[in-house]
Amino acid sequence: MKRDLIVFGEDWGGLPSSTQHLIRRLSQDRKIVWVNSIGLRRPTLTVNDCKRAWQKLTTRSVSNKGASKTCATPQSLTVVNPSTLPAPRTMLGRKLAAGMLRNQLAPIIAQANLHNPILWTSLPTAVDVSDQLGTSSLVYYCGDDFSSLAGVDHHTVAQREQELVEKADLILTASETLFTRFSDKCTRLLPHGVDYSLFSTPCPRAEDLPNNGRPIAGFYGSLSEWLDYKMLAKTITLLPDWNFVFIGKPCEAALALKQHDNVTLLGPKSHHELPGYSQHWSASLLPFTNNDQIKACNPLKLREYLAAGRPVISTPFPAVNEYRTFVSVVQNAEEMAKALRNAAEQAPNAHQQTAVSAHTWDARAEKLATWLDAL
Template sequence: MTRDLIVFGEDWGGLPSSTQHLIRRLQHQRKVVWVNSIGLRRPQLHWRDIKRAFCKLTARRSPNPNQPQPESTPRIVHPRTLPAPRSALERRLARELLQRQLAPVLHQERLHRPILWTSLPTAVDMAGCLGESALVYYCGDDFNALAGVDHDTVSQREQELVQRADLILAASENLAARFPSARTQLLPHGVDYHSFASPAPRAPDLPNDGRPIAGFYGSLSQWIDIELLQQTASALPHWHFVFVGQPVVDISALQRLENVTFLGPRPHGELPSYSQHWQASLLPFRDNAQIRACNPLKLLEYMAAGRPIVSTRFPALSAYPGAVSVVDGVDDMVAALQRAASTTTLDSQQQLASQHDWDRRADQLEQWLESL
């Protein structure tokens, strides 16, 4: 009989992470209890953290078991606990708070020999407390290089988690190399191929002034090379540069340019209406530890959309030779975009992306979980 899952991940919903893509497929054969984010740092006294804390404190602890839930939604728990506890006392208190909240849910669900899956190192204190039969650590990021994280605390918890985990899943070769090879499997990100390759109508707010469009979607964070983008957009006034996502860094240098448009965040299901209809997809990353360890979800989504991809250099691109125009500066990016302006849909690129569908990733994952 297939074992059930207790999953510690980010907050369910919004832009889906790799963990959510995988769990949506795994839950067809097993029960899943999903615990929303328990945090990777202590909250601070600024508006974003205050708003997030309020939402968590006022959220239901879990859905009403008598109220039907969407088929694609697991049983969700909204935890009330201490984020990223440091001292032994704080850790014990946080563990006890979570145990009290999870105990009735796990009793109601009657899980069969559950596997404890965590994508967050801070959940290591729950190992051995929930009656699990095995412990899986899914590592999708270099937490030591991730912005907005209590690095010392998270690094210590990750070391403990690696020691205790029965199976470690790493999203990139860079990450996999850090863990014991005997218990580690490489599980690169996949793609919801049908959603991104099936023709989608053009988004009504996508600029349509006759200029070719270079587009990007995702968070405009510390790993985005704003200076490179500003210089490239200035050199190509006959191009339009469109950004779909939430800016969390200073973008004033780009906002001053007439040919740059910021559209704000959009639901994940609407992204093909943008990426299929611009002339080039951008991956303008800085060269830092986080990017060297990353395997960005949007890379395969861009490929499935079939538009040329222009990217700065990072290791994960080596898995897709010839599929991406790799640039090393402004001149390279300008030249790559000019070539992309006359390029039609790239069928070979889409065919390559189809080999990495999330369904294939989930099938491989099923084999590893059953062998634990």
């Protein structure tokens, strides 16, 4: 009989993370209690933090519907929206937060009737409750370098991560760079997969893509400070006869790109809508800055871009090396502009699609299941 899971991750729903992709597939033959984000930093008095805190306080504590309007939550998965103290720093605060979580989760876990559950956490701050929920195995899924991740209380999270690593029975890392940080005796490399069928199956062109006959360079994902906006702005200036389309919630630096007449910011889109863009623009962009966070990342969109079949143009970072045959790696705006011009007339590339066709989330989940069952 498969062991069930208690999962500490981000909020369920919206654009799916690697954890959500994996857990959704594991839920086919396991019961899951999914605990929405308990935070990686203390909240501030900003508008966004206040809105998020209010949402946490007013959302139902238990739901089987999640937040996504387009991708139903599996029946075997129970979503919990806990109230707790995010990333407390003092020992008293940690004990108080752990007690709050235990008291909220214990009756939900009991009602779920889990079989010999494994505790899985993608958040180091869950270590304080890791031995209080009736689990006998602990899995740490490390998808980011938290020591350099923006918007994180680095000192607090680094301390929790060290404690978590010492306790974990299995550590999973999403990139080679992260893999080298941990002891190899209980660490396994689990690179991101791809929903290959979704991104490779031809679909209609999105109606809000620019339709003025110009080639389109596109990006979707987090429009945060880890994109090289200086390089992007110069590239956009060098290619006035191109459209540049950005999908995602923009930061201030991203909003500043709107000063260019050939830039379109479309805002966030649902995951299932993305192929309607990436299959129909001329080239996909990965314009990252060179920092520790990017060196450790393995972006989901890399394999999704490749599966869509359009040319991919990227700044250099370790995870892209596996696909150098199919990715144009550029160092500056002039090289990016040249790569885009070369990409303008290229047909969909079946070879790059084949290169990622075996790296599906189903295949990743199957390998993961063997590791979990061996605990």
